[in-house]
Amino acid sequence: MDSETGMRLLTTAVEAGSFSAAGRQLGLAPSSVSRQINGLEDKLGVRLLNRSTRKLSLTEAGLIYYQRAKQVLADIEEANLAVTKLGASPTGSLRVTAPVAFGRLHIAPAIPEFVARHPEVSVDLILTDNIIDLIEAGIDLAVRIAELKDSSLIARKLANNNRVVCGSPDYFRKHGVPTTPTELERHNCLLYKQTGHQDTWRFRCEDGMKEIRVSGNLQCNNAEALLAAALNGLGIVLLSSWMVQSDIASGRLVQILPDYTASPSALDTAIYAVFSHNRHLSPKVRAFVDFLVERYASRTEWDIPPVVRPGLVEAS
Template identity: 35%
Template sequence: MTPAMDRLHLMTVLVAVGDEQSFAGGARRLGMSPPAVTRAIAALEERLGVKLLDRTTRHVRVTEAGRRYLDDARRIIAEVDEADEAAAGTNAEPRGHLAVTAPVLFGKLYVMPGIVDYLARYPAMEVSALLVDRVTNLLEEGLDVGVRIGELPDSSMQAIGVGRVRRMVYAAPAYLERHGVPHSPAELARHTVILASSVSMSPEWKFGRQGQTVSVRVKPRLVVSTNDGAIEAAVLGLGITRLMSYQAARHVETGQLVPLLRDYEPEAVPISVVHRDGRRGSARLRSFIDLIVARLRADQALNG
């Protein structure tokens, strides 16, 4: 193994351990023995003369110097992969691993079907899906592509718009028959409110009206930690909940939920597919982005 190849190998081991936050996890990912992984990290730290990882009995944490080196290592490995794929030809079948992230419910409803389609099309590919209701840092968390809902302050990412959604309020027909339909945000005070804390613990709900923001404070009778839980409670007729329009779209189609206060809908927010900018972009990344962008743009629930 030449010194350059040896250095690339050590970088690859570091990235695997950093991503898995575990020597054993990094070893499994690379098909190496844990002692071999430990020796590789020790050799890299000795070569650089700096500590890259802090080891405890249960966890591995990247040091500040290690974080900077890890970011550079990911970029270098990605560029080498892109060079290999470019040399193999643009029509080469995508192969390797792709890490994808999206909000939990959006990922379940809209991204996961795309991932299944992608894996069916490209048998040599593997995908890791991180579904979390928080903004992820693609570079720091070793992610290749993500779906973001909302404005994008991070200009270092390449972004492709795929749709727009709104935050709206919903209730089941049975609830509305018993308690009546609210015609203004102020009337929510006399209704049972269901709050999904995964969205916000704030009791203040904001609406739009003729270019103005209308805010009301609600007192939830039920606070639930997931959007799925809030949807289920609303479908069962407990009360009114606030959701992103895509989260309720299928329940509206089946008549289980009814959108309310349509005259007070806030401005729509964008949905974007974001990825780290590569000079060429790997075949596996290009093929996934092409597929997921086409699927999301074609979905009426995201572009109505």
């Protein structure tokens, strides 16, 4: 008798409460169940069950073996299902949540391609900057930009979340171009307000970390509003490269301080696909996660800081 068969016999007998009931479930004679469990005990060299005319009960060793056997059998089932589902077609409604700006700029434009690949999936996209409890809200997957803390959720990294300090050519023509982080203290800096007033920008360079207190005449809890203000020449912003890269490439914005790694907080963040720990991950979730990894892992333009083009900021 192999180990898996022994584990199934024992767990069935324990949960059924008797050899007779276990035999009915397994299609075996009670005497066959009893004989095979006796053989398992002989093989292990310990007694697993206390037998009486009325019921079965686990010994101390039996309880340990039963608990481990349940886990092993569950793992075997999961492995079998995982292989089986590799060929299953994604179907049904997929509920996805993402931050407002990233969702509008990068998730929503990707959905037509995903649906074209998987026409039997419909997507329910929820854009919010609030952290939603995935299980409570019935969400299949979340895109989050954060430093993830330990939790029961599973995360796959999609891309880095590099930040860029930038402003419009018009602003720099009028007020000059800061060449060191310290010079930002004399400029109008537009502040992202999330939990409190985030007026400290941090810069990592070869000689360590610099913290700069910045100030300005606009603070907002929406990054796209700050971007609009910067494009119109109001001040300097510190935003994610995935948000400003196209404006920098077109010349509508100019990156400054490219030799520094900048962040509005002390946290190192990245862009993740996050989903609940489900022993049997559905094909639709697996397909969407793989799609996002494929789509965003190659976005090298988010990782390579554009250089300052002096011609854009020369005085007129």
